[in-house]
Amino acid sequence: MAVIALVGNKGGAGKTTLTVNLACALNRIASTAILDADPQGSSLQWRAIAESDDAPAVFASDRQMDTILATRRSKYDHLIIDCPPSVNALQTNQALRVADLALIPVQPSPLDLWATAHIDDAIREAKRVNPDLRAVLVINQLEPRTTLSRIMRQALAELDVPAADTAIRRRAIYRAAVLEGKSVIDMGSRGRAAAEELEQLINEVVTS
Ligand SMILES: Nc1ncnc2c1ncn2[C@@H]1O[C@H](COP(=O)(O)OP(=O)(O)O)[C@@H](O)[C@H]1O
Ligand SMILES: [Mg+2]
Known part of the structure; x- marks a missing residue:
């Protein structure tokens, strides 16, 4: 079994969006469930309005993960x-300790990039107890052909955590x-x- 944690240091980066979309896509090939570890409970809310029985199950997991x-x-x-x-949240730390893969969505904006700079420390810390943890940044909400998006690739290259080619x-x-x-x-x-x-993202970072 693979545990994939969607983590980050900022609201609005796309953690929940990627969680539900990845879960639905993976669920078509292998049984997949979501643990909603965010007290805001957005994934749970999404499941509550999902009408299809095929939609992945979502479990609350804001404590005792x-x-x-x-x-x-x-x-x-x-x-x-x-x-x-937040990378300092208890739930994020717990998730990073058990995950095989940490996906870190980041928007092409300087404020998001600065918030992401702290991720290196959190990943390094988690690797001390979970040495096999893989971590990958995923550019989300990319608007192609903008200067900001071009600069973003260069800026992300400065971080220890690699960025996926797929945005x-x-x-x-x-x-x-x-x-x-x-x-x-x-x-x-x-x-x-x-x-x-x-x-393409799944092929690049999950099933590869
Ligand atoms: N690739 C995308 N394209 C368009 N809107 C997006 C995209 N990713 C996220 N959003 C929107 O941005 C907002 C924040 O995304 P969300 O997944 O809730 O972030 P987080 O869970 O990290 O706080 C939501 O309104 C969501 O619908
Ligand atoms: Mg969310």
Whole structure:
């Protein structure tokens, strides 16, 4: 089983968006559930409006993550943990200790980049107890052909944590899908471009 934690130091980076979309995509190939470790409970809210029985299960996990993980571990091939927007939060630290992969969405903006600079320390700290942890930055809400987006790649290269080649673009379909309790892959032709980049991300960082 693989545990994937969506972590970061800022709200609005795309942790919940990537959690639900990755979970839906992975659930098509192997049984996948979400642990909502953010007290805001956005993933739980998403599941509450999801009408499809095929949508991944979402479990509350804002405390005692170890116990919750232990009881769910044998049942699922993938567990995706949606973390609160702070690397200092207890839930983030717990998630980083048990995760195989930490995905760190970051928006192409200087403020987000500065908030992400602290991630190196948190990952280094977590690796002391979880030496096999892989961590990857994922540019989210990319607007291609903007100067900021170009500079972002160079700036991210300064961090210890590598950035995925695949970036997730800013697309209205990500918002529309969440509003319906769905993922972009359930949105038909309107979601095709998003579904393709999501699949590319999965191939690059999850199943590789
Ligand atoms: N790639 C994207 N394109 C368009 N909107 C996005 C994208 N990623 C996230 N959003 C929107 O940005 C906002 C913050 O995303 P969210 O996933 O809630 O971040 P976090 O969980 O890190 O706080 C939400 O309104 C979400 O719909
Ligand atoms: Mg969130």
